[in-house]
Amino acid sequence: MLEHEPQSATQLSIIRQVKFCAGHRLFRHESKCAFFHGHNYRVDIEVIGNGVDSVGRVIDFSVIKKRFQGWLEENWDHAFLIFQDDTNALSAIRMVEPTKYFVMPCNPTAENMAKYLLEQVAPHVFKGLDVMAKRVVVWETDEACAVAEKKSETTNALTGELQSAVVVDRR
Numbered sequence: 001m002l003e004h005e006p007q008s009a010t011q012l013s014i015i016r017q018v019k020f021c022a023g024h025r026l027f028r029h030e031s032k033c034a035f036f037h038g039h040n041y042r043v044d045i046e047v048i049g050n051g052v053d054s055v056g057r058v059i060d061f062s063v064i065k066k067r068f069q070g071w072l073e074e075n076w077d078h079a080f081l082i083f084q085d086d087t088n089a090l091s092a093i094r095m096v097e098p099t100k101y102f103v104m105p106c107n108p109t110a111e112n113m114a115k116y117l118l119e120q121v122a123p124h125v126f127k128g129l130d131v132m133a134k135r136v137v138v139w140e141t142d143e144a145c146a147v148a149e150k151k152s153e154t155t156n157a158l159t160g161e162l163q164s165a166v167v168v169d170r171r
């Protein structure tokens, strides 16, 4: 049971960190990223809800672990991420036995991976829950990450009650 607080202007969110290893190459990259290689990826996923439950949680961290980390472990961990247009890499990876790969609709850059997790994976794994992923950060190295974030109009749909109350206050 959610406790709605339309008068509050505070947006609560939680962030869960997930780590996995994967291989990839960047199709049409000008230099070394065109070679098969891998990364120890780190993903930070930020989740918002409509207030908190009776315990005071946006959602229990274990649910994110089970659903989001579970998806990553099953699909991307120890797999090769390959762009669907990269037919040369696809035929190469299919020669290896056993093999694990994931065909992506876009080049597997950190940017595209973050966008894919935010737009495709998060709605799928959080289906039926009163939460949505607001932001996904994919760390390819300790120094470099890409951020995919829902534009505020999208997140406002979930917290519409709260936002309309804020608009009234500004008049």
Ligand SMILES: [Zn+2]
Pocket (backbone or CB within 6 Å): 024, 033, 037, 038, 039
């Ligand atoms: Zn790379």
